[in-house]
Amino acid sequence: MQVEQIHPFVDSARAVLSQVVGGPVEAGRLRLSPAPAPSRGVAAIVSLAGQVQGRVILDMDRETAVRLAARMNGEPIASLTPLAQDTLAELASMMAGRAVTTLHDRGFHLQPAPPLLMVGENMTVASPGADLEALVIPLTTRLGDVVVNVAIRMA
Amino acid sequence: MGPTDARTEPGRPAFRVLVADDSEFARRNAGKVVAAMGGEVVGEAATGRQAVDRYRALRPDLVLMDITMPEMPGVDAVEAIMREDPTARIVMVTSMGHQDVVRRALGLGARHFLMKPFQFDEAVRIIRFVMEEAQGPAAGGTDHAG
Numbered sequence: 001m002q003v004e005q006i007h008p009f010v011d012s013a014r015a016v017l018s019q020v021v022g023g024p025v026e027a028g029r030l031r032l033s034p035a036p037a038p039s040r041g042v043a044a045i046v047s048l049a050g051q052v053q054g055r056v057i058l059d060m061d062r063e064t065a066v067r068l069a070a071r072m073n074g075e076p077i078a079s080l081t082p083l084a085q086d087t088l089a090e091l092a093s094m095m096a097g098r099a100v101t102t103l104h105d106r107g108f109h110l111q112p113a114p115p116l117l118m119v120g121e122n123m124t125v126a127s128p129g130a131d132l133e134a135l136v137i138p139l140t141t142r143l144g145d146v147v148v149n150v151a152i153r154m155a
Numbered sequence: 156m157g158p159t160d161a162r163t164e165p166g167r168p169a170f171r172v173l174v175a176d177d178s179e180f181a182r183r184n185a186g187k188v189v190a191a192m193g194g195e196v197v198g199e200a201a202t203g204r205q206a207v208d209r210y211r212a213l214r215p216d217l218v219l220m221d222i223t224m225p226e227m228p229g230v231d232a233v234e235a236i237m238r239e240d241p242t243a244r245i246v247m248v249t250s251m252g253h254q255d256v257v258r259r260a261l262g263l264g265a266r267h268f269l270m271k272p273f274q275f276d277e278a279v280r281i282i283r284f285v286m287e288e289a290q291g292p293a294a295g296g297t298d299h300a301g
Contacts, residue, residue, distance in 0.1 A: 016272060019272050019274075020272055072180065073180065073183070073184075074187075082179075083179060083180065083183075086178055086179045086180050087178075087180040089178070090178040090180045090181055090271075093178070093223070093250060094250040094271045094272055095250075096250075097223070097249065097250025097251045097271070098250050098270075100251060101250070101251055104254070104255070105254060112223070112251075114177070114223065114225065
């Protein structure tokens with residue numbers, strides 16, 4: 001795992017979350033975690049291809065997901081409606097896009113796939129055959145906790 | 156009065172906009188900025204192909220174009236639209252702002268770039284700049300507000 005490729009995802013997640021939440025985002029203790037990754041209930045996943053391969057997951061519980069979606073839309077949202085789901089997918093896309101931009105400007109060429117959003121109980125996100133180890137960064141916002149799970153490698 | 160002023164006559168929007176983005180949230184967000192400026196979203200597209208088709212049908216004053224879309228990327232849609240209408244005003248709205256993408260889009264004729272997530276005031280500033288630039292004498296250039 002290349003730390004210099006991971007930092008842009010963490011920095012991007014903090015910056016984007018801080019902007020959409022409108023407040024500071026605190027990072028908790030980093031830890032390594034073998035895939036698969038257990039989810040808190042809502043997982044926005046962006047796959048990466050190119051010189052840097054893997055995936056990035058923004059993971060959170062339903063309540064945080066709904067609060068984030070409401071905040072981003074500037075209107076009340078009571079549940080994970082299709083609009084709320086699309087909003088969270090776009091959040092992941094924005095985070096990944098900014099990180100990809102940073103990496104590209106550093107000479108790493110990669111492309112993010114359109115985001116996937118998975119919602120469910122007792123869910124894990126697996127990458128069969130990828131043999132990836134993930135760096136897990138818990139982020140605390142005033143709307144709830146978001147976990148950034150980054151598993152990437154050089155192609 | 157120009158296209159970025161308040162409505163020039165009752166019921167007539169200041170300017171007409173096509174919003175191209177595969178995210179409903181992103182389309183709604185862009186629409187809020189347009190509405191606040193007195194403009195009207197006359198069409199939406201979720202793919203680059205739809206963006207080209209709807210531009211042809213609607214001839215909007217402005218296109219807000221995402222880059223990463225299915226069927227046809229936004230930059231390819233820019234190329235297709237500019238080929239048909241070299242006067243088209245297109246602002247790229249994207250989270251992918253690295254140099255290659257920026258260079259290609261601007262080289263094909265996009266007028267400006269807006270990075271997601273964008274601040275409301277920044278979006279207004281850029282849209283106003285692009286719309287007012289088009290009113291100037293023989294603009295034909297790629298001056299971009301900083």
